[in-house]
Amino acid sequence: MPLDHRRLRGPEESQPPALWAAAAAEDEEDGEGAGAVPRDPCALRPLFARAGLLSQAQGSAYVELGSGTKVLCAAWGPREAAEPGPGRLLCEFRRAPFAGRGARSRPGAAAEREAEREAAAALREALEPAVRLGRYPRARLAVSALLLQDGGSALAAAVSAAALALADAGVEMYDLAVGCALCRPAAPAAAWMLQPAEPEERRAAARLTLALLPALNQVSAVLGGGRGGPPEDWAQALRLGLDGCHRQYPVLRQSLLRAAQRRDAAAAAAATSA
Amino acid sequence: MAAVVLSEAEKLYIVHGVQEDLRVDGRGCEDYRCAEVETDVVSNTSGSARVKLGETDILVGIKAEMGTPKLEKPDEGYLEFFVDCSSNSPELEGRGGEELGTDIANTLYRVFSCENSVDLKSLCINPKEHCWVLYVDVLLLECGGNIFDAISIAVKAALFNTRIPKVRVLEDEEGTKEIELSDDPYDCIRLNIDEVPCVVTLSKIGYRHVVDATLQEEACSLASLLISVTSKGAITSMKKVGKGSLDPESIFEMMETGQRVGKSLHIALQKILDEEENLGTSRPKVGFLG
Numbered sequence: 001m002p003l004d005h006r007r008l009r010g011p012e013e014s015q016p017p018a019l020w021a022a023a024a025a026e027d028e029e030d031g032e033g034a035g036a037v038p039r040d041p042c043a044l045r046p047l048f049a050r051a052g053l054l055s056q057a058q059g060s061a062y063v064e065l066g067s068g069t070k071v072l073c074a075a076w077g078p079r080e081a082a083e084p085g086p087g088r089l090l091c092e093f094r095r096a097p098f099a100g101r102g103a104r105s106r107p108g109a110a111a112e113r114e115a116e117r118e119a120a121a122a123l124r125e126a127l128e129p130a131v132r133l134g135r136y137p138r139a140r141l142a143v144s145a146l147l148l149q150d151g152g153s154a155l156a157a158a159v160s161a162a163a164l165a166l167a168d169a170g171v172e173m174y175d176l177a178v179g180c181a182l183c184r185p186a187a188p189a190a191a192w193m194l195q196p197a198e199p200e201e202r203r204a205a206a207r208l209t210l211a212l213l214p215a216l217n218q219v220s221a222v223l224g225g226g227r228g229g230p231p232e233d234w235a236q237a238l239r240l241g242l243d244g245c246h247r248q249y250p251v252l253r254q255s256l257l258r259a260a261q262r263r264d265a266a267a268a269a270a271a272t273s274a
Numbered sequence: 275m276a277a278v279v280l281s282e283a284e285k286l287y288i289v290h291g292v293q294e295d296l297r298v299d300g301r302g303c304e305d306y307r308c309a310e311v312e313t314d315v316v317s318n319t320s321g322s323a324r325v326k327l328g329e330t331d332i333l334v335g336i337k338a339e340m341g342t343p344k345l346e347k348p349d350e351g352y353l354e355f356f357v358d359c360s361s362n363s364p365e366l367e368g369r370g371g372e373e374l375g376t377d378i379a380n381t382l383y384r385v386f387s388c389e390n391s392v393d394l395k396s397l398c399i400n401p402k403e404h405c406w407v408l409y410v411d412v413l414l415l416e417c418g419g420n421i422f423d424a425i426s427i428a429v430k431a432a433l434f435n436t437r438i439p440k441v442r443v444l445e446d447e448e449g450t451k452e453i454e455l456s457d458d459p460y461d462c463i464r465l466n467i468d469e470v471p472c473v474v475t476l477s478k479i480g481y482r483h484v485v486d487a488t489l490q491e492e493a494c495s496l497a498s499l500l501i502s503v504t505s506k507g508a509i510t511s512m513k514k515v516g517k518g519s520l521d522p523e524s525i526f527e528m529m530e531t532g533q534r535v536g537k538s539l540h541i542a543l544q545k546i547l548d549e550e551e552n553l554g555t556s557r558p559k560v561g562f563l564g
Contacts, residue, residue: 114376114380117376118380121377121380125515128517129497129517130519205389208512213519216519217521217522218521219519219522220519220520221514222499222512222514222520223384224513225384225385225387225388225511225512226387226510227508229508229509230507230508230533231509231526231529231530231532231533234509234512238522239522242522
């Protein structure tokens with residue numbers, strides 16, 4: 001978003017009032033949490049995916065998770081690049097300024113750009129094994145993901161949306177990359193939970209994001225950190241995540257199929273009316 | 275990363291050798307190259323260390339400065355990482371080096387994101403007002419493959435060597451606070467590095483994985499897994515790098531190997547650091563001339 005230098009943009013430093021209300025709110029939240037039914041750690045939240053919604057981009061996809069995460073992704077097919085060599089995949093990840101629950105992040109802030117660059121690098125790691133870059137020598141493929149609302153598991157949703165957008169753009173791929181996130185709360189022998197919501201992710205002691213190519217059963221990205229414990233715990237988390245990816249795969253395939261059917265119907269209607 | 279160009283025949287030679295647990299320089303798949311670690315090489319820092327792992331040369335300097343704590347964690351200090359790779363090779367000057375530098379810095383932030391890696395509460399002077407900020411500056415002097423491992427070893431050695439001066443906060447009757455530095459230059463706090471993790475990079479070559487890959491071996495490997503392990507064998511972060519994909523079974527095997535190798539790495543490093551500590555001022559300093 002371009003900055004308008006003629007306007008007074010307000011104070012340089014601003015803080016959300018929620019920071020000072022944190023003490024009172026935390027007690028309320030904990031009280032509610034203890035009384036509420038603990039959620040099933042292996043339950044997958046409802047996933048809504050739709051491909052082919054932007055008319056300007058060659059391929060696009062929108063993924064929404066039950067916890068409120070909304071990601072919109074657009075992809076552009078091969079464009080001529082000056083550098084020789086195999087094709088390159090350029091990924092971009094942007095967060096809307098109002099996406100997070102905490103303070104509004106200023107759009108040009110350095111910390112914001114760092115986080116976006118890191119997420120873009122992770123996105124590229126996850127998608128490169130899936131795309132047949134050898135078929136596009138001297139070409140550039142661009143993918144741009146926009147996070148509209150962060151309700152937890154944002155990177156995982158972005159991976160799925162980006163893979164869908166690339167497939168929708170007609171780029172040759174080995175398989176769709178499906179993303180899944182897990183987290184583990186701070187309690188001593190807590191179990192790993194699939195697709196955490198934002199409050200769970202914030203309070204987690206360890207987080208893990210995976211991307212899988214389900215048909216080939218190959219893991220294309222692993223990104224995790226925190227107090228996980230011995231390798232057996234992480235192995236168990238990985239297995240749970242892989243299972244979650246396999247279960248989400250049919251939904252993504254269906255959305256791609258529907259988008260192709262819609263496009264065919266629209267083309268047929270345009271042909272008959274012309 | 276500085277890339278090395280290999281012919282197909284050379285790559286095949288390396289891959290076939292690794293299948294038989296024989297690498298080009300005669301090591302096994304889980305052996306490290308000969309490493310040299312030296313602390314206190316730069317005198318203007320609070321702590322410094324230099325690590326030479328085969329051809330890879332890393333210099334880490336830590337400066338402790340006073341700053342304000344972060345809003346979300348008012349009673350803790352924090353670490354800031356900065357990585358500079360421009361002296362490495364001409365292709366890494368300017369933008370290329372900056373990208374690699376931020377990539378390494380982000381990995382370091384992730385590795386140290388676990389709360390109990392470094393005791394941050396001991397870095398607090400006055401909650402909400404003053405705390406110690408440790409600026410960790412990493413210089414990549416030469417890249418000879420496996421830079422993440424070397425950097426994490428150097429950071430751990432530099433943290434062990436860090437001496438933070440003791441400060442006292444005096445409060446007047448009006449409530450204004452004054453910071454007083456103690457007069458004795460040797461009166462300082464040392465950090466406890468028992469929980470500081472080390473990164474082990476496992477590169478997948480063919481059907482097996484190797485530890486501490488050289489530049490040539492990295493050119494043959496399509497995917498690597500970076501695991502950070504503490505001395506007790508707990509894994510604090512995982513990241514896959516590279517253009518290829520990994521089989522889930524390989525990931526499980528790599529985690530097991532990483533934990534085993536990481537534990538022995540910690541034991542060896544702690545032995546060297548303790549030896550240096552015991553020699554004290556009578557230690558012969560090698561520096562950059564040795």
